[in-house]
Amino acid sequence: xxxRLIKRKTMQGVIFDLDGTLLDSMPLxxxxxxxxxxxxxxxxxxxxxxxxxxxxTITEAAELLKTRYGLSADTAAVAAGVNGxxxxxxxxxxxxxxxxxxxLKALKARGIPMAIATATDRYxxxxxxxxxxxxxxxxxxxxxxxxxxxxxxxxxxxxxxxKSYGGSRKECTVAEDSAHAARTALAAGYRVAGVGADxxxxxxxxxxxxxxxxxxxxxxxxxx
Numbered sequence: 001x002x003x004r005l006i007k008r009k010t011m012q013g014v015i016f017d018l019d020g021t022l023l024d025s026m027p028l029x030x031x032x033x034x035x036x037x038x039x040x041x042x043x044x045x046x047x048x049x050x051x052x053x054x055x056x057t058i059t060e061a062a063e064l065l066k067t068r069y070g071l072s073a074d075t076a077a078v079a080a081g082v083n084g085x086x087x088x089x090x091x092x093x094x095x096x097x098x099x100x101x102x103x104l105k106a107l108k109a110r111g112i113p114m115a116i117a118t119a120t121d122r123y124x125x126x127x128x129x130x131x132x133x134x135x136x137x138x139x140x141x142x143x144x145x146x147x148x149x150x151x152x153x154x155x156x157x158x159x160x161x162x163k164s165y166g167g168s169r170k171e172c173t174v175a176e177d178s179a180h181a182a183r184t185a186l187a188a189g190y191r192v193a194g195v196g197a198d199x200x201x202x203x204x205x206x207x208x209x210x211x212x213x214x215x216x217x218x219x220x221x222x223x224x
Contacts, residue, residue: 019118037069119150
């Protein structure tokens, strides 16, 4: 039945978020800004800071840190500092989410175009894709920095990759673990697969996938 459903699909591609959707990187991101402040300025920020910065592009997050904490470094230097804390993870340790690689293989076998739309800067994305051997799965990558807007306020990062392989919003599925990003994509006319058990996703996605495992169930939900 699943194979028949997949053969009848008209979807032109899947646009994946990266962190928290395909990569188990969110624990590192939740501490990166606080660790940067602690290690460079001796500032001990509250844990709630992560809830704010994770909704922003790296440049926006750097601007927030600089303004709120009166940092002497310019915005670009703060962004580079936070990215620097994340480098070890992307270059060496961050693992895929359970089921992610099997899901990518299944989509590729079915000829489904795949792309990445992420708030993470390109050099980190390229490093982790190369390390995991995932580069060949994706036709293109777009970052919020390159798009000039974050996922909270604009669907631009999704549109860039969608247009690169000749898709259309209504025939592409965006896979996101973040409610604010899912809301933006849904409002723009994309089919949205909310990945994860977050209750906030239920109201802002077309279908919710609690986990990428079992992969067969995730694949059926993703393709519709």
